Amino acid sequence: xxxxxxxxxxxxxALLLGALLWEGYKAVGSDxxxxxxxxxxxxxxxxxxxxxxxxxxKRFGQPELAGGDPIWLVVLxxxxxxxxxxxxxxGVGALIGLLLAIVMQRFxxxxxxxxxxxxxxxxxxxxxxxxxxxxxxxxxSLGSYPWQPWMSVATIAAYLAFFPVAxxxxxxxxxxxxxxxxxxxxxxxxWWRTLVKLRLPASTPYLFPALRLAGxxxxxxxxxxxxxxxxxxxxxxxxxxxSREATGDPAKVYTAMIGAALLGLAVAALVGAAEFLxxxxxxxxx
Amino acid sequence: MTAVALxxxxxxxxxxxxxxxxxxxxxxxxxxxxxFVSLIGxxxxxxxxxxxxxxxxxxxxSGTLTVAGKPARKARLDQEYGIAFQQAGLFxxxxxxxxxxxxxxxxxxxxxxxxxxxxxxxxxxxxxxxTGHYPAQLSGGMQQxxxxxxxxxxxxxxxxxxxxxxxxxxxxxxxxxxxxxxxxAQTGTSTIxxxxxxxxxxxxxxxxxxxxxxxxxxxxxxxxDLGPRxxxxxxxxxxxxxxxxxxxALRGTPAPTSSSPSASSSASAExxxx
Numbered sequence: 001x002x003x004x005x006x007x008x009x010x011x012x013x014a015l016l017l018g019a020l021l022w023e024g025y026k027a028v029g030s031d032x033x034x035x036x037x038x039x040x041x042x043x044x045x046x047x048x049x050x051x052x053x054x055x056x057x058k059r060f061g062q063p064e065l066a067g068g069d070p071i072w073l074v075v076l077x078x079x080x081x082x083x084x085x086x087x088x089x090x091g092v093g094a095l096i097g098l099l100l101a102i103v104m105q106r107f108x109x110x111x112x113x114x115x116x117x118x119x120x121x122x123x124x125x126x127x128x129x130x131x132x133x134x135x136x137x138x139x140x141s142l143g144s145y146p147w148q149p150w151m152s153v154a155t156i157a158a159y160l161a162f163f164p165v166a167x168x169x170x171x172x173x174x175x176x177x178x179x180x181x182x183x184x185x186x187x188x189x190x191w192w193r194t195l196v197k198l199r200l201p202a203s204t205p206y207l208f209p210a211l212r213l214a215g216x217x218x219x220x221x222x223x224x225x226x227x228x229x230x231x232x233x234x235x236x237x238x239x240x241x242x243s244r245e246a247t248g249d250p251a252k253v254y255t256a257m258i259g260a261a262l263l264g265l266a267v268a269a270l271v272g273a274a275e276f277l278x279x280x281x282x283x284x285x286x
Numbered sequence: 287m288t289a290v291a292l293x294x295x296x297x298x299x300x301x302x303x304x305x306x307x308x309x310x311x312x313x314x315x316x317x318x319x320x321x322f323v324s325l326i327g328x329x330x331x332x333x334x335x336x337x338x339x340x341x342x343x344x345x346x347x348s349g350t351l352t353v354a355g356k357p358a359r360k361a362r363l364d365q366e367y368g369i370a371f372q373q374a375g376l377f378x379x380x381x382x383x384x385x386x387x388x389x390x391x392x393x394x395x396x397x398x399x400x401x402x403x404x405x406x407x408x409x410x411x412x413x414x415x416x417t418g419h420y421p422a423q424l425s426g427g428m429q430q431x432x433x434x435x436x437x438x439x440x441x442x443x444x445x446x447x448x449x450x451x452x453x454x455x456x457x458x459x460x461x462x463x464x465x466x467x468x469x470x471a472q473t474g475t476s477t478i479x480x481x482x483x484x485x486x487x488x489x490x491x492x493x494x495x496x497x498x499x500x501x502x503x504x505x506x507x508x509x510x511d512l513g514p515r516x517x518x519x520x521x522x523x524x525x526x527x528x529x530x531x532x533x534x535a536l537r538g539t540p541a542p543t544s545s546s547p548s549a550s551s552s553a554s555a556e557x558x559x560x
Contacts, residue, residue: 177373179373179375180375180377182343186341186362186369187389187392188362188363188364188365189392193392197388201380202377202379
């Protein structure tokens with residue numbers, strides 16, 4: 001209990017420290033920032049570039065446009081919209097990553113042939129890829145169900161999410177000691193049963209860190225995907241829209257950015273909860 | 287009945303390549319049912335290779351090998367043997383009980399029968415109170431006992447052990463030796479036991495198979511007849527006579543090639559070390 005209290009207090013202290021640093025810099029920093037050889041090294045500290053923390057928080061309670069819903073509701077709606085793309089992208093990406101890892105572990109040839117391309121896939125700039133995916137998506141339909149823009153976004157999220165899972169799980173599947181593999185061989189266990197009884201359980205310590213990375217990557221992928229495909233309704237779109245109003249309403253864009261950050265935290269928390277549940281189930285199982 | 291029969295068995299690794307190694311050559315060995323046979327010799331004499339051949343973890347390049355009257359592969363598929371290595375090799379995500387259940391699970395034994403058999407085996411190795419523990423919570427000696435219980439869980443005809451006590455301290459080692467003998471006597475299991483230690487081989491075995499390296503082969507088989515073992519056995523004249531015999535056999539290895547002096551001196555160094 002005291003440990004949990006300490007974690008909560010620590011998190012609050014970190015938030016407070018962040019706010020203090022922000023306000024502290026605003027108090028001492030120059031309104032024009034600081035330049036070194038013509039390159040600005042410190043940001044401008046005026047109210048239009050760095051609104052007061054309190055102003056940002058207050059902005060959450062005020063309507064988005066005159067007479068509209070309060071911003072917090074709009075941001076929440078946008079986050080939930082994006083969460084669908086993140087969740088689907090994360091799920092599909094993790095599944096593809098897992099299958100790739102299994103195939104690569106099973107066939108050395110595949111590992112040698114495929115792994116460079118898996119790594120290469122992550123060096124392709126997302127901005128270049130997003131319109132292509134959106135373009136392909138427009139020509140697809142799932143049975144009678146037409147392709148939705150959010151599905152393109154989910155595809156981009158999956159494209160980023162599969163990578164850490166594929167690499168992490170490949171290591172995890174290779175992790176059992178040689179004698180454990182020989183033991184399974186001596187039990188006349190084939191590839192499938194060795195996978196289920198030995199390799200998969202042995203790789204859980206590698207799985208969850210990989211899933212955390214995948215969760216973060218899926219959020220980034222969805223936000224960037226929304227921006228570069230011009231998908232409406234999500235938090236990525238909101239960041240772009242609000243940043244256009246930054247001169248007149250500087251606090252507004254920060255509300256969207258905080259929303260995006262909270263979305264990432266929520267996804268990380270979900271992965272953490274899954275890990276906690278699995279570990280507890282293991283402890284209980286006899 | 288014969289538990290294991292090898293005739294003219296040889297094993298060459300990387301045959302035909304520059305790094306070719308003749309690990310074993312011309313091995314003839316029979317292990318009768320219920321017999322305890324130790325394989326002893328310096329590093330590189332092929333004793334572990336021989337054990338792995340019997341376990342069908344690797345296949346011989348020449349000769350014939352039968353386990354329980356069947357080809358080694360068939361015997362492995364039928365789980366005719368249980369195996370234990372120097373490291374316990376327990377699955378850390380499984381409790382002690384579920385580790386012992388593993389071979390039964392893979393055999394398709396029913397849940398209740400599995401639990402009963404695993405509990406019986408853990409009782410046998412004196413770990414009945416630790417069924418719900420995880421391997422990380424046990425000492426090295428206890429983990430090794432779990433590994434032995436796991437090897438015995440399928441009631442194998444044959445127990446294969448590759449230096450199972452090598453990493454344990456002397457006290458634990460002697461206690462486990464006595465337990466192993468008791469278990470083998472109770473279950474009627476035949477055992478092939480690889481070791482570096484001369485006293486261990488003499489104390490445990492009905493026959494000590496002495497091996498020599500380059501190329502790996504059997505140079506001598508020494509019959510040990512000490513009757514039922516007890517604490518007094520370790521002090522008896524017969525025990526020391528057996529040790530001397532095995533030591534002589536290990537030293538007196540005739541040289542196979544002209545480069546032998548180094549080979550035999552490394553063999554005797556190994557012996558004095560153990």
